[in-house]
Amino acid sequence: MFEMAYKREAAPAKFRVQLLVDATNALDCGDVEGAIAAYQRLITDDTLLPWTEADNICPGCDPESGDYAMRVEVAREEGYLIPDPMEWIRLSAYARFRLVQIYAREGKEAAAREQLRALENLVDNVPGIEYAYLAEIYWQAFAESGEIDDACQAVMQAAEGLTSPLEDYNFATYEPLDEPLCAF
Secondary structure, three states: OOOOOOOOOOOOOOEHHHHHHHHHHHHHOOOHHHHHHHHHHHHHOOOOEOOOHHHHHOOOOOOOOHHHHHHHHHHHHOOOOOOOOOHHHHHHHHHHHHHHHHHHHHOOHHHHHHHHHHHHOOOOOOOOHHHHHHHHHHHHHHHHHOOHHHHHHHHHHHHOOOOOHHHHOOOOOOOOOOOOOOOO
């Protein structure tokens, strides 16, 4: 008798938000190093593409097609930026926020502080600044008690309805992704 094993390898992410989903999935599956690598790539890789509202409206459409162009125009008329020029900043801030959490849990204080320093460079009123504030709250609570649960509780109290940036995306037929702000 034959025994066949199948292994499916996913294509590398080409959109920033896909990499954020990959990082989240890796963390959910206990692959901490994979999550760290994906979050770091999201922050540093300038070849990743932005997701646009047109991608939500017309998933898989050929960008050269008339249908895609019409949907882009509709999205623009509805006030969506195509592409969102702040997406990289916003998603990078969120990735750094998640890295602070991971490094705190892993006992890598210097690495967590490095992410906090990078978040300090964000200016007020820039998309993603909310994650810089939450990272600071998380770190302060963790430093005081040494407990991840206390840090997460402080973040959840401070967040007041703030959600993961993944909830802003709708991938074809999937519902917007729901991800807790605290990784653990």
